[in-house]
Amino acid sequence: MLNLSQNGCSVWVAASATEVLRPTNVALGKFDGVHLGHQRVIQPILQPAANKDGDSRICQDDPNQPPTPELIYSTVVTFRPHPQEFFTGTPRTWLTPLDEKVQQLRSLRVEQLVLLPFDKELSALSPEEFVDKILVQQLQCQRISVGQDFCFGKQRQGTAKDLQLLAAQHNIPVTIVPLQTHTDNLSDSGFVSLPPISTSLIRQCLESGDIKNANLCLGRPYTLFGTVVQGQQLGRTIGFPTANLQIPSDKFLPRHGVYAVKVYILNDTAATTPQLILGVMNIGNRPTVNGTNSSVEVHLFDWSGDLYGKQLAVELIEFLRPEQKFASLEALKTQIQQDCTIAQKILSGEC
Numbered sequence: 001m002l003n004l005s006q007n008g009c010s011v012w013v014a015a016s017a018t019e020v021l022r023p024t025n026v027a028l029g030k031f032d033g034v035h036l037g038h039q040r041v042i043q044p045i046l047q048p049a050a051n052k053d054g055d056s057r058i059c060q061d062d063p064n065q066p067p068t069p070e071l072i073y074s075t076v077v078t079f080r081p082h083p084q085e086f087f088t089g090t091p092r093t094w095l096t097p098l099d100e101k102v103q104q105l106r107s108l109r110v111e112q113l114v115l116l117p118f119d120k121e122l123s124a125l126s127p128e129e130f131v132d133k134i135l136v137q138q139l140q141c142q143r144i145s146v147g148q149d150f151c152f153g154k155q156r157q158g159t160a161k162d163l164q165l166l167a168a169q170h171n172i173p174v175t176i177v178p179l180q181t182h183t184d185n186l187s188d189s190g191f192v193s194l195p196p197i198s199t200s201l202i203r204q205c206l207e208s209g210d211i212k213n214a215n216l217c218l219g220r221p222y223t224l225f226g227t228v229v230q231g232q233q234l235g236r237t238i239g240f241p242t243a244n245l246q247i248p249s250d251k252f253l254p255r256h257g258v259y260a261v262k263v264y265i266l267n268d269t270a271a272t273t274p275q276l277i278l279g280v281m282n283i284g285n286r287p288t289v290n291g292t293n294s295s296v297e298v299h300l301f302d303w304s305g306d307l308y309g310k311q312l313a314v315e316l317i318e319f320l321r322p323e324q325k326f327a328s329l330e331a332l333k334t335q336i337q338q339d340c341t342i343a344q345k346i347l348s349g350e351c
C-alpha cells in the first residue's frame, strides 16, 4: 500500500562529510528499491519507536533544518553515483530514484541518508581505510548493520566478516543480517524458492513482467510517480481517454505492455487523502498509431475530469499482455475493452 504519511517528518540527506549529523548508527549498501532484504538490514540501526506523547526527534516543521542533536542518528549510508555507473560510465536507472528512496526511508523511521561520493579516491580505499576514514572519523559510527553478502573496499576485497573484525578494533558492533528470500514471508511451503531478494532480482522480474514476484520482494507494489502531460488526444476518440505520464528519466521502467494498476492522485486539493482509482496502464511505443517515442499512459475506470499537471502514483499490480500493432483503431479498441474487463476482475480480487 502506498505510504503517503508526511507528518512533517523528514530524512536529513547529507551529500558531503561536512553535512553529516554525528554520531551515527549505520546501515551500509546501495539500497536501491528499499526491498524487504534492505528493510531487515535497516532494522537494527533504528531508534526505538517514539512514545505516544512525543514524536520522533526528526519530526519538525522545517525538513530543511537538521534535527536537534541528541543520541545517535539512524543513518543509511550509500553511494552516488551508483558504483556500477562509476565503473562503466553508463547512466543507470533506479528502482527508487532519490526522492522515492527518501520517502521509503522516512516510512521506516530512518533519520539520515548519507550519499558518499563514489569516486576514484573512495573506490581505491582498502577495507581498513574505509573503516578508519569513513566509518570511524567521518561518521563517528557506533553500530553497523550489513547483509551477509556485503562487500566493501578496493575491488570489493572486504567481506561482512572482515568488517566485523575491523570494526571490533574500534569497539563498534556489526550485525550481519542473513540473506532473505521472499518465500520467508509465505506460510505455504508449496512455493518454489527464489534466489535471495536483491535489486538485480527485482529488476529482472520487472523486465520480464513478473510483477507479482517483484512486489513480493519489495514488500509493496512497484510504483511509478509522474506528472500528467498532453498526449495526442486520440484516446478519447476511441472511448479510452488516457493520462500520459512524464516519469523521471532515472526511473527504471518495467517491460513494455499493458498492466492492471491502482492509481492515486497526489495533489488533488479537493481530497484530504489521495483517492484510490483502479485502471489499466500501457507502457510502449503505440505501434498502432505509429507512435515514435516510448510513453506511459493510464486509463482510469469510471473517472472523468482534468488531470493535466497533476502528480499520479501508479501501483503496478499485474502484467496483462505485451503491446501489439493492431490493423485498425477499432481492433485496438476491442482489445482495450477486454484488457479493462480482465483488469477489473484482477483488481477486485475475482482472479
Ligand SMILES: Cc1cc2nc3c(=O)[nH]c(=O)nc-3n(C[C@H](O)[C@H](O)[C@H](O)COP(=O)(O)O)c2cc1C
Pocket: 231, 232, 233, 234, 235, 236, 240, 241, 242, 243, 244, 258, 280, 281, 282, 285, 286, 287, 288, 289, 297, 298, 299, 322, 323, 324, 325, 326, 332, 336, 339
Ligand atoms: C489499456 C491500454 C492498452 C493499449 N494497448 C496498445 C497496444 O497494444 N498497441 C498500441 O499500439 N497501443 C496501445 N495502447 C495505446 C493507444 O494506442 C493510445 O492510448 C492511444 O493511441 C491514445 O494515445 P493518446 O493518449 O496519446 O492520445 C493502449 C492503451 C491502453 C490504455
Ligand SMILES: Nc1ncnc2c1ncn2[C@@H]1O[C@H](COP(=O)(O)OP(=O)(O)OP(=O)(O)O)[C@@H](O)[C@H]1O
Pocket: 028, 029, 030, 031, 032, 036, 037, 038, 040, 041, 145, 146, 147, 148, 149, 150, 151, 177, 178, 179, 180, 181, 196, 197, 198, 199, 200, 201
Ligand atoms: N536479501 C537480503 N537479505 C539481507 N540483506 C540484504 C539482502 N539484499 C541486500 N542485503 C544487504 O542490504 C545492504 C544493501 O544491499 P545492496 O543494495 O547493496 O545489494 P542488493 O539489494 O543485493 O543489490 P544488487 O542486486 O544491486 O547487488 C547490503 O548490506 C546487503 O548485503
